[in-house]
Amino acid sequence: MGHHRKALRTTAVGAVSATLIAGSALGLAPTAQAASNSVRFVDIKGDGGTVLKANVVTPAGADGTRRYPLLVLPTSWGLPQIEYLAQAQKLADSGYVVVTYNVRGFWQSGGEIEVAGPPDIADASKVIDWAIANTPADEGHIGMAGVSYGAGISLLAAAHDKRVKAVAALSGWSDLIGSIYSSRTQHLQAAALLDGAGRVTGRQSEEVRQIFNDFYASNLSKEQEIIDWGKKRSAGTYVDQLNQNGTALMLANAWGDTVFPPNQFGDFYEKLTGPKRLEFRPGDHGTAEITGLFGLPNDVWTDAGRWFGHYLKGEDNGIDREQPVRLKSRSTGAYEGYPDWKSVGATRKKIALAGTTTIHTNIDSGADGGVVFLSSILDQVAKIPPIASIPLLPRRWAAVWQSEKSATAQQVRGTAMLHTTLTPTKESGTLVAYLYDVGPLGLGKLVSNAPYTFHGRTPGRPFGVDLELFSTAYDVPAGHRLALVVDTVDPLYIEHNPSGAQLTFSSPANDPSYVSVPLSEQ
Template sequence: MRHPHMSLRGTTAGAATAAVLLAGTATGVAPTARAAAPAQPPATATATDALPGVRFVDITGDGGVVLKANVFTPAGADGSRTYPVIVLPTSWAMPQIEYVAQARKLADSGYVVVSYNSRGFWQSGGHIEVAGPPDIADASRVIDWALANTPADPAKVGMAGVSYGAGISLLAAGHDKRIKAVVALSGWADLIDSIYSGRTQHQQAAGLLSGAGYLTGRPSAELQQTMKDFLGSNLDKEQDMIEWGRKRSPVTYLDRINENGSAVMLGNAWGDTIFPPNQYAGFYEKLTGPKRLELRPGDHATSEATGLLGLPNDVWTNARRWFDHHLNGAANGIDGEQPVQLKSRSTGAYEGYPDWKSVGATQRKIAMGGAKTIRANVDSGANGGTVLLSNALDQFLKLPPMASVPLLPRAYASVWQSERYAETQRVRGTAKIHTTLSSTKESGTLVAYLYDVGPLGLGKLVSNAPYTFHDRTPGKPFAVDLELFSTAYDVPAGHRLALVIDTVDPLYIEHNPTGAQLTFSSPESDPSYVSVPLRDK
């Protein structure tokens, strides 16, 4: 059960983690037998004329649940020919009109587009299963309906979505061989690594998602219990929760996705506070079919948001190019570009790489020498910001979370700094920390931050990540290896990098018993360091 001293800071903390779970759970799995079976009889549908060029229909999903949907077809479609079809499951808590602007553009480009409200939300029936088996079965049912009721080509089926819709699309690609191409934006590949990274609950993100789920939908009983255990830090149920998340993670079905051969395009933001980019990058490396990875500045779904409003947006432009090539065979050059496309937070310029391993190929270590002890339970002032807001400010105004590094209280924050750099340091990829830790208590949480520190000591956040431990022997040192969230950031000449570690951050639920102290050391036989990935000149 939850440690009596574990802190859940405010009601949003609990709700928060739950929400993250919700989103992550969206990675549910569909029954293998159903996915492998031939297309089922078409589900019933009723249509009403509402907006020009769109039909609003009811599609019967798994178990008879009614899914509210809308359908766009190319102008002049008269049944004399077929068109590639794209299925769009909605994002978490979003209504069925979410993709109207992009669906119209796709239809104008020669696609049949069917967008549907995920079960449990808004007017669709059923309960929120967080991308569980019913959600994946729904995706196949919607494809069945499209093939039976629209001029859709059964050999040219694609799926796409943002956030929850991205997770469902990836999972469906591992369970329905008809899906030839996927575009998954701001989604997840590994639910646990997203919402429970470093064995730490991401409370603000969970609170946001949880609140939105209850306001716009109907959480299932299983989801409610899982959230209760997760938010309550019920360690007796930890393995059950991890298994629950594993079943809802596309990476679990990587072999099926690779066997089915879908062309997969992944897009995410460097500062995504719900689904951090690391787990997408790791998943991308393991895909064996046609693939593309795009990472940009911003937070959860902020990179593609303007496209949902119908405004020019390079994320959606590349999504259409991906479908044009892999469903229609268009020679548009996307297959000849470097498959890993990164947009720098500092310059806004795109950089191409042949694979993720080539990003940040050069490593520079900053020594974490000496022994430093900090007290827990007090926020030092070093923080990762506010969910959605802080990284959106970084995206649009280049204003990341900041802290005055010289003024951080050393009783509550340990600080290690590099020398001042004579040249710009182009940080690309995933910084990694290795250190030796001992605690006066059996449980605890630490949060690590990497700052770009200017001449006056003002630090701009480059990256961060949490780490939680349980059942450790008080006073006995143990090794800690922690990956910070991946990024692309330029540290100007004359600046330095600083690693800061404290124990409290409003983004995360912390597990520090009252009076706990953490000591970081660097044994001669096993030196401590932070390894910073740099782009070669």
Template sequence: MGRPHRMALRATAMGAASATLVAGGVLGLTPAAQAATGGVRYVDIAGDGGTVLKANVVTPADGARSHPLIVLPTSWGFPQVEYLAQARRLADSGYVVLSYNVRGFWQSGGEIDVAGPHDVADAARVLDWALANTPSDPRNVGMAGVSYGAGISLLAAAHDPRIKAVASLSGWGDLIDSIYSGRTQHVQAAAVLDTVGTVTGRRSAESREVFSAFYSSDLSKEKTIVAWGQKRSPVTYLDQLNKNGAAVMLAGAWGDTIFPPNQSAAFYERLTGPKRLEFRPGDHATAELTGLFGLPNDVWTDTERWFDHYLKGEDNGIDREQPVRLKSRSTSGYEGYPDWKSVDATREKIALAGSTTIHTNVNSGADGGIVFLSSILDQAAKLPPVAAIPLLPRRWAAVWQSGRYATEQRVRGTAKLHTTVTPTEESGTLVAYLYDVGPLGLGKLVANAPYTFHGHTPGKPFGLDLDLISTAYDVPAGHRLALVVDTVDPLYVEHNPSGARLTFSSPANDPSYVSVPLREQ
């Protein structure tokens, strides 16, 4: 990656980091000011190897008897006061709530372990401390968190059978499938994490080495990166998590540019205990953000209901609701499904006929937008990234379109691309986009996904199957869908040699298509 490109990524990441830190600072002021009269206790806890973890404890007014315990590890780059507003609400409902700053960030000791073995061991030490020093019921222990805290909570539940319920908010099930899906580096997402970690924490030598290898596109480091990510992925410990039997709630956003919904849905399907899956519009951690300020918030309301049922035993009906709960990017209501497979059970194939050759190394004008900004605009104003489909230069973009739909169509789930690719070089990257195209040809982005290949014989065709990022989007009557494929997107690292070309064909014995999960309104 060239130095100017890296500097641009750093600038993008610094903007996102600044927003994170501003939010963290605001959260640190208002709840802390309230804490003087709110029964908040600030404590030091010895984590793995004696590392000091800064924490706060909020207990119910009736501290004479035992209460269910909820432990909240902080998000990446956030201080220990992050959850104080929610901690106070939960304490008022009868929970002992302990929030701690994960190692390597802010005033906690140690170096950033990126949800590694030290972080998992820290969670166990925090539970030990809470059960020994607060009026907590050891039979009813829960963990929850946003983003980094969500992943640590799932990993802890897989390793510690004391944890009876988990709420993972904007977390991950598979770290590699999050930032390296399609064997392609999600470089803007990684740059945000890297920069925030540098500004707010102390990076370990291991994490610096892994991020450096990630940016460098050095294939000799790929196995190291994958092994590092697998060690930090809850899906790796799925059998242990299922054996422990924790009730798991997963909540995320359709436009999450750090932990996309596909990997969470796949993880959810493999859980065997009590479970719930929720997706809403937005980007990483934006759906639950207002709840951190103590404002009404659907994600946090469902989190409390989840704990009320599985830790308090309240018959609040959450176990009888449809366990998969979705909100479309186009409408305001919620939809319920019995499982993830039912979401996209109805499909339509759009044929990708003919043979099309595109040149690489140039952004055609179709892209996934900017990390955080684009999906937040989609969440707040229903303004996803757009492209003028008729004007996309066919030298650098392959384009296919469906017919116009007479009635509104609901896209729910995962669109799947199947095609045959013939490269002129042994390596390359392509990015597929699904657009909702209006009468004037303006396309609104519905979904996208990158794909990188290595080691192929130049001039020899190979089959390609690619899942686009899952979504819920309504296509208005009179519109059509378009599939666009090009080779450059600012969200991802490209691996196209200069002057390379890609040909997409549809052999008679293996036709090309995009399968879209459509259902008529």
């Protein structure tokens, strides 16, 4: 396992380096074309005097006689301060003062990486202070936006600074632990990607380095410490403050986000009481927004601009009258509107998981969630999700249940849920559940998946398992069936199955097992 993790981290560093080169290019290209507005590179003193490298873009003709709404954009994890220049110039052309800054610990900004900790939150307020004092920014009309790390910091800053009236959080998180440690399972490839990028482009604090080490080592004695560390860095912890502030929040994410899966944004959205909007599209972490960073037309950035136009400039652009939950199908690419997140999966169908099935652990059956970034990008661009031959999956290592063929086409919208009774032979273990769309030849296209880990169980004693699979929007053709597959090894995750362990799935008469799928006919 140690060599496996090292290889993943090396791969992650290479992937991140390529991303950074692309990020630099997409930020620099639009700069040479900018003639209509003013771009300045400045140093801003953040919390404790830490120097933050920043860009300031002001509207053309700004002469100090009028004030403009302010937008503050913290950079993504590992990307340089020029990341948002194309969008910053567009926003400045629309009448905003835009300040983008490199978060502490990365590139030429000072300090160490704090992973959206208290210093990062304080930095955002310091940047706002500086902009009010040194630009024609209107202190009564302030918004924040960002992709990934910038999204998370924006949400946290809005919870702690009442001056932030609107946020567009793109590919961000509201629950850090629920994202990379869901159901007590370490999301190995996602963590390796973040760790690798931090090593290449920044300076990790001693605390952050220790958190990563404990995470990789599956140190259960530090589990609560890691959870508490993550809660402090999660906007969901401060939902009451956001509601009290009345911040207008736009949340956008991708169905296949392997760093911050969509479920955590859906759950967070339901708890918000102020103006809110939720958008999900095909793709992986940050891929839905990337063309906008090149300055190309992009639905996510267009909606973010409309969001700020209404809530910071008072424009009557209709965004407040649209269905607030907006989904784009992975299968058709068509947009759908819903009144709330709960309505997305309102129609459900239970598929019985009958009988008793025992599987052996420690061997990958061939059912996998794919590869971080690559698989979901293929699904986004070519509609090719991870595929497995369901009839050929070895039943020694994979439990398989299938529904009847459907005479009509069906839509999966929302969150599938697994309920089963599990009897282990060891006190710890990991399982991964997969939902497949199975065609006539038995080839299964991955609809969704999720891992589940348990510790401290009594061998031989059954217990109930309830697991939410990652939310999605997928269309199942007529004549196809759904299959639920469960195995114990997936390269995306760290598994906790002792050598020789077995898992038995049963369906007691008084507590039958099933997978509940948010399914409706087209």
